Amino acid sequence: MEESDLPFPELPPEEGLWDTGSLLCPYMPSVDEKVREMFLAAKICDKDVIVDLGCGDGRVLFEAANVGCKSAIGVELNHDLVLIGRERIEKSGLSEKIRILEDDFMNIDISEATIIYLYLLPEAIDKLKPMLIRALNGNARLLISAHFSIREWRISEDTRVDGFNCYTKESFADYVSK
Helix, strand or coil, X not given: CCHHHCCCCCCCCCCCCCCCCCCCCCCCCCCHHHHHHHXXXXXXXXXXXXXXXXCCCCHHHHHHHHCXXXXXXXXXXXXXXXHHHHHHHHHHCCCCCEEEEECCHHHCCCCCCCEEXXXXXXXXXXXXXXXXXXXXXXXXXXXXEECXXXXXXXCCCCCCECCEEEECHHHHHXXXXX
């Protein structure tokens, strides 16, 4: 298979994508095979709505669709990455299942999410804690954080894949009671 045939060929860091400026986190794509392994371990099913906060070019959304979720919604502020992701969605024919919103994820309603995925720096995660707590107290059954743990929250031992930290409603009980 040619690199151009791959859904997400390796892209060199482009000028501007790594400069966070006022953003909470730089663009750092997840590794497709590891994401698939994580989603399979999470037992994603056709009732799950996956929300990826800071979705970049949408590669995690495609993995979610491939393992059978109901829908996959990404939120991304970087206009260039949104365009790349939307073009890939259009070419894939999965526009009924995958969508990318161009917005600041701090302003998004994630109440329909059953699984939340993020690959963000700890400082960004700290700012999201109130939103994540509301989601886990609502419809969300699982929060997956790639690479970084959430300070003061207990990692769920039920779903473990190397490189990912998973959290459930019980994960933040001690944090909230402080």
